[in-house]
Amino acid sequence: MGWSQEQLASASKVAKATIAxxxxxxxxxxxxTLQDMREAMEAAGVIFQAEGEMVDGGPGVRLRSGGDQS
Incomplete structure (x- = not known):
């Protein structure tokens, strides 16, 4: 996504120093805290996929197409 620590901190309401x-x-x-950061990233278009999920490409992290990825 290209977010800085400051951007993640702002979106997740987790202190920048904590993220650092x-x-x-x-x-x-x-x-x-992990849940807060995950929810912020998902709201911005990140898709977290676990092993065995029925989504093309297998486990990993992807960006939703057409999502707000700012």
Whole structure:
């Protein structure tokens, strides 16, 4: 998506410093925090696919076509 930490922080209501610490491996995210970030990314058009899901392409992360990907 090309989001900065600041953009993810704004969309998910998770502090930028918290996101930076996750990325640096300094903290392990709480389940609720992961859910907040996931919901923000899904609202922006990200599709998370698990192994075995009936979606073309198999497991991974994709962008919904035509979604708001700003």
């Amino acid at each position: 610490n996750f990325e640096a491996g300094k903290r392990t995210p709480y389940d609720r």
